[in-house]
Amino acid sequence: MELRLYLRMLQRGWWLIVLTALVSLNAALIASYLATPQYQTSARFVVSPNPSIISGRDAVSSLATLDKRSIVSTYAEFLNSQRIYQETLDALGLSSSQVKGYTHNAVVLPDANILELTVVGPNPQMTALLANSIGQHAIGAIREVYAVYDIRFLDPAIAPEKPFSPKPTRDAMLAVALGVVVGSALAILREQIQAPLDAYRRRRIIDGVSTAFTRRHFERRIEEQITRDPQGTFSLGLLQLSGLEELIDTLPQPIVQRVLRQVTRTLRDELRGNDIIGRWNDIGFAVMLPATPGNGAARTLTRIHAALSEPIELEPGGDVIQLEPNIGIVMYRNGDTLPILRERLENSVEHARRHAEQPVFLMEPAA
Incomplete structure (x- = not known):
């Protein structure tokens, strides 16, 4: 009974649902058209015991130490370091204003001694250059401090061919879905508000005893x-x-x-x-x-x-x-x-x- 009641509310407010969906669709398409394309690329690094320093039984114990994740997490902080980032910009001859729209973040992949550095920005070549350069400077800084565990490139970053954002098709579908949800909520809310108003107006013009007009x-x-x-x-x-x-x-x-x-x-x-x-x-x-x-x-x-x-x-x-x-x-x-x-x-x-x-x-x- 309750479900049928809500379905009737949605049926009466279909125009509001359609209108909200269309507004959301247009807003998403306009936002996609006006948004600056963003490109994303990633470089991966592997952390392992340094074979030139560790061998035999020490190698086994060093691998056990890596399982504790503290070494790998420390290396991730090197990749996220603001000092490393600034040194990279200085080496590339770039100012902060030139990379204002770029972000970078390094994470440790689950159940692996692998680090992933992701760079996002409006220029595909620049994102790849920054990812590889930050990685190279971080490797140099890490090797100065930690000689026992080596870090090196597993997969260097490459310039992406297509932007990951915006995606008009995906955004349009999400906008329509969101518009339908919001429109449905508005249609039900409208019915909830209108019902007491209709009842009040009806009491003002309809005689409750005879059902004729007052x-x-x-x-x-x-x-x-x-x-x-x-x-x-x-x-x-x-x-x-x-x-x-x-x-x-x-x-x-x-x-x-x-x-x-x-x-x-x-x-x-x-x-x-x-x-x-x-x-x-x-x-x-x-x-x-x-x-x-x-x-x-x-x-x-x-x-x-x-x-x-x-x-x-x-x-x-x-x-x-x-x-x-x-x-x-x-x-x-x-x-x-x-x-x-x-x-x-x-x-x-x-x-x-x-x-x-x-x-x-x-x-x-x-x-």
């Missing part, structure tokens, strides 16, 4: 209709359920809710999709029929009157009540305002209540 929202829609088309035609109907007048305060709330929601369903079944339904008061509903003249509204509301005149069960198989609907109808005239329409609408339904022979009353505009 009166405040209904009247706002009337004003919007007048503003949008001040010379247009629309009709309003007000339904008063007189049969509920004495029961609304005594019936249990669940029963009142069931009855009023059934009234709302009946109105929706009989009206068009663009017609608007609002709860006017405790026992009243109002409807707005856009682009509908008074006679057309009267025919529709007469049909609704017949549907609402049928007995309604308070509970399945239980008592029934008669809603006794009375309906007043008015048609908008050019120049009418909301207060005028409200007054005419309430007068028309009051007329319908007082004249039982005319339960659906259309108040004709005054000449």
